[in-house]
Amino acid sequence: MRFNDVVSRWPGSANDAGIFDNCGLKRHLELNDVGMLLGDSGYPLRHYLMTPVLRPQGRQQTAYNVAHARGRVVVERAFGLLKSRFRCLHKTGGCLMFSPDKCAQIVTACIHLHNLCLDRYVPMPGTVLRQDGQDMDQQQLAVPAPNHSGVLHRNILINRY
Structure with missing residues (x-):
C-alpha cells in the first residue's frame, strides 16, 4: 500500500x-x-509490463486474467486509501x-505523508482499532499494439500458471 515513486509533473488529463x-523506470x-509490472489494458504489453488478455480463450487465459486482476486491485486500493486519507485529492472535493x-x-x-502514516501505523480516518489491534472500518468503503516479446512472456506466464 506504499508508494515507491512519485512523478507529479503531468496534468491529470495525461494518459x-x-x-x-517517458519515465526512467521504463528505460x-x-x-x-x-521483474515485471502489472498494467491495465490501457498500457502496451511488453516483456516487463504484463496486461490482461483482452479476449481470453480457455481456462488458462481466464485464470491469468483473474490472477492479474488480484494483483492490480492492490494498486487501486492504495490510490483509494491515499484519496480517503487526503480528501483534497478525491474528485468529490472538486479541484485544488x-x-x-x-x-x-x-x-x-x-503521498509522502501517506507512507509515513503507514510506517507509524496511523489508522485511517473513520477507522476504529479493535481490542486485538486490527482495523475495523466503520464504513464500506487507446492502446499501442503489444510487441512480440510481451506476447511471448505473457503466454509463458499463462502456461506456467
Whole structure:
C-alpha cells in the first residue's frame, strides 16, 4: 500500500501509458531483467509490463486474467486509501485551487505523508482499532499494439500458471 515513486509533473488529463513511456523506470526495465509490472489494458504489453488478455480463450487465459486482476486491485486500493486519507485529492472535493506547480507539491506531500502514516501505523480516518489491534472500518468503503516479446512472456506466464 506504499508508494515507491512519485512523478507529479503531468496534468491529470495525461494518459498513464504516455507518462510511463517517458519515465526512467521504463528505460530501467527495458535494459535490466529485474521483474515485471502489472498494467491495465490501457498500457502496451511488453516483456516487463504484463496486461490482461483482452479476449481470453480457455481456462488458462481466464485464470491469468483473474490472477492479474488480484494483483492490480492492490494498486487501486492504495490510490483509494491515499484519496480517503487526503480528501483534497478525491474528485468529490472538486479541484485544488492552486497553480499546477503547487498542486504537484501538494500531491507529492500527501503521498509522502501517506507512507509515513503507514510506517507509524496511523489508522485511517473513520477507522476504529479493535481490542486485538486490527482495523475495523466503520464504513464500506487507446492502446499501442503489444510487441512480440510481451506476447511471448505473457503466454509463458499463462502456461506456467
